[in-house]
Amino acid sequence: MIVPLLLIYEAMVLKIGRTGMIRVRNLGDVILKEVVLRMGIHGPFALGIFFVFILILAIFLRKREAVPLKLHYFFAMILESAFYAVFLGLFINRIMNFVMLSILAGNNTLIQVMLAFGAGVYEELLFRAFFFYVSAIALIRFIRMKKWAAWFASAFFSSILFSWAHYLGAETFTFYSFFFRFFIGLAFCGIFWARGLGVAAWTHAFYDLFIIVDKLLH
Numbered sequence: 001m002i003v004p005l006l007l008i009y010e011a012m013v014l015k016i017g018r019t020g021m022i023r024v025r026n027l028g029d030v031i032l033k034e035v036v037l038r039m040g041i042h043g044p045f046a047l048g049i050f051f052v053f054i055l056i057l058a059i060f061l062r063k064r065e066a067v068p069l070k071l072h073y074f075f076a077m078i079l080e081s082a083f084y085a086v087f088l089g090l091f092i093n094r095i096m097n098f099v100m101l102s103i104l105a106g107n108n109t110l111i112q113v114m115l116a117f118g119a120g121v122y123e124e125l126l127f128r129a130f131f132f133y134v135s136a137i138a139l140i141r142f143i144r145m146k147k148w149a150a151w152f153a154s155a156f157f158s159s160i161l162f163s164w165a166h167y168l169g170a171e172t173f174t175f176y177s178f179f180f181r182f183f184i185g186l187a188f189c190g191i192f193w194a195r196g197l198g199v200a201a202w203t204h205a206f207y208d209l210f211i212i213v214d215k216l217l218h
Helices: 002-018 027-038 046-064 071-092 109-141 147-165 175-195 197-217
Strands: none
Touching (some): 002 046, 002 197, 071 197, 109 147
16 A cells, blocks of 8 residues: 555656755654664665565565455555545645644645645654554564553654654744644554554545645645
């Protein structure tokens, strides 16, 4: 599910870099790239290649377990993700000044679209797959915490980090924007827990894209 998002994002990063536009990457991409660099993996697309390798390996292992991959499921999950994104936009609020895009994107639509795809991949991998899912499993297996308590604690913790991380750049902290992103983070945790990484990633990307379109229309 997330391979197309990853490829689109990296292709746009390459295109924008060649046109001489401002060099900017998604928040989750930047954080994860730093981790990968410390592991000794270098290069402008090292992180993307690293995750593509992991995803291909996961697909290979899935086939060995005789679990079929059906293409029509992919398109159905894309539509499902778009529905969730619209629901989040209507239910939580249509806030233009507090969107989940890097402040460095400015008013450049192409860069904003690129960051939307990047957010779907890297922010979901970092904040949902790692800080939410992995921490919950660790609490259940090693701390022996009750499952409901572990999932709730991990959702709360990962959403706090998700919101706080957006102020690592030049954006000024406000309680309104912080709690707005916090509740969005909780919603993505719920989608990840119920439907998995693929749907959460596409929902995140669609949500950001819908905000961009809404912004252009107004």
